[in-house]
Amino acid sequence: MALHITDECISCDVCEPECPNGAISQGDSTYVINPDLCTECAGHYETSQCVEVCPVDCIVPDPDHEETPEQLRAKYERISSENR
Structure with missing residues (x-):
């Protein structure tokens, strides 16, 4: 599943x-993940x-975007082919 940044984000x-896919960007008050x-x-x-480096552990699975490992891998393949 995709990840989500909670309100505990300190915008560090x-x-x-x-993020190797460029999925993270600065939002209005915290960072957000596409x-x-x-x-x-x-x-x-x-x-x-992102989870590894987050000092406040505010990056969690996004229940609104559940995906299997296979789906995540397919998304990676799609993104990679689009960036060629």
């Missing part, structure tokens, strides 16, 4: 550059890099 700027681009780093890393 560490997650955005870690679920159409979030693959939880499938195809790039074993773990979600």
Whole structure:
């Protein structure tokens, strides 16, 4: 499933550059994750890099965008082919 940044975000700027898909951007008051681009780093890393670096643990699974590992991998493949 795609990830979501909660209101606990302190806008520390560490997650955005870690996202290999460019899914994270600055929102009005916190960073936000575009679920159409979030693959939880499938195809790039074993773990979600934004979750690894977040100092306040505010990046959680998004229940509104549930996806299987296979779906995340397919999304990665689609995104990769579009960026060629």
